[in-house]
Amino acid sequence: MSNDLNLRRVRGNNEAEAPVQTRANTIVKEADHATPLELSNITIRYGGGKNGSDAVSVVDGFDLTLSAGEMHCVAGRSGSGKTSILTVGAGLTLPTSGRVLWEGDSLETMSDDEIADRRRALIGYVDQGGALIDGMSALENVLLPAVPDGEVEQRREMAKDLLDLVGLGRRMRHRPEQLSGGERQRVAIARALILGTRVLVVDEPTASLDRASANRIISILKDTTSDGIAVLVASHDHELVRLSDTLTELI
Numbered sequence: 100m101s102n103d104l105n106l107r108r109v110r111g112n113n114e115a116e117a118p119v120q121t122r123a124n125t126i127v128k129e130a131d132h133a134t135p136l137e138l139s140n141i142t143i144r145y146g147g148g149k150n151g152s153d154a155v156s157v158v159d160g161f162d163l164t165l166s167a168g169e170m171h172c173v174a175g176r177s178g179s180g181k182t183s184i185l186t187v188g189a190g191l192t193l194p195t196s197g198r199v200l201w202e203g204d205s206l207e208t209m210s211d212d213e214i215a216d217r218r219r220a221l222i223g224y225v226d227q228g229g230a231l232i233d234g235m236s237a238l239e240n241v242l243l244p245a246v247p248d249g250e251v252e253q254r255r256e257m258a259k260d261l262l263d264l265v266g267l268g269r270r271m272r273h274r275p276e277q278l279s280g281g282e283r284q285r286v287a288i289a290r291a292l293i294l295g296t297r298v299l300v301v302d303e304p305t306a307s308l309d310r311a312s313a314n315r316i317i318s319i320l321k322d323t324t325s326d327g328i329a330v331l332v333a334s335h336d337h338e339l340v341r342l343s344d345t346l347t348e349l350i
């Protein structure tokens with residue numbers, strides 16, 4: 100399978116660079132790197148190992164240079180490889196071949212521990228459905244990534260700011276079962292931003308939401324880009340596709 104066969108660059112980012120703005124009430128830092136995430140000639144194949152399963156070629160020759168403050172959408176039918184690209188970009192899985200660069204540094208040169216450390220500092224990942232921990236409040240869920248470094252108290256005000264940012268400032272004591280699907284998704288986005296994320300990777304954030312809730316999520320993602328955060332999102336939501344700065348359609 101060639102690059103041309105399995106993906107189509109539908110829209111590029113040819114517009115003049117917009118200035119990065121930083122809102123005072125959020126925790127984000129100024130962009131450290133102009134292109135925090137780059138994927139170069141990525142190939143992803145599954146199977147074909149000793150268990151006798153047939154090899155499946157999912158992605159071939161995928162390239163992406165994601166700039167600070169840009170929202171890139173990976174669109175395409177179910178099974179076309181959207182999640183696979185997101186997990187590779189987030190360093191959660193390794194590509195079969197090709198290079199992943201975080202702030203210019205190749206993951207090939209990093210140990211597993213280094214990848215984990217760099218990921219925590221750089222990338223927030225929201226998986227499909229944005230799973231939260233039941234029995235914990237929205238605020239506790241947002242603070243979870245700060246637990247391993249003992250930074251919960253340090254980050255508490257930031258967590259409240261982030262819940263305000265996603266419109267849930269008055270729901271921070273609510274537990275996931277007391278929130279709607281769209282509200283849970285917003286908590287998951289706030290949680291992904293708590294460590295000062297530069298790249299927000301979000302898988303199908305509007306799937307199974309009504310139009311109004313979906314639009315709210317989209318405007319939150321757009322807001323984060325105006326803070327200089329780069330957003331990589333997988334979706335076939337036409338509104339998200341329309342409002343993304345750049346788009347790749349997997350076919």
Ligand SMILES: Nc1ncnc2c1ncn2[C@@H]1O[C@H](COP(=O)(O)OP(=O)(O)OP(=O)(O)O)[C@@H](O)[C@H]1O
Nearest residue numbers: 145146155157175176177178179180181182183184
């Ligand atoms: N770990 C794995 N082992 C084998 N095959 C896999 C694995 N992960 C994904 N696949 C296959 O790779 C293809 C792409 O999967 P992926 O989840 O990336 O697609 P997607 O575009 O995100 O789909 P959806 O929109 O349904 O979430 C699918 O055919 C899937 O079955």
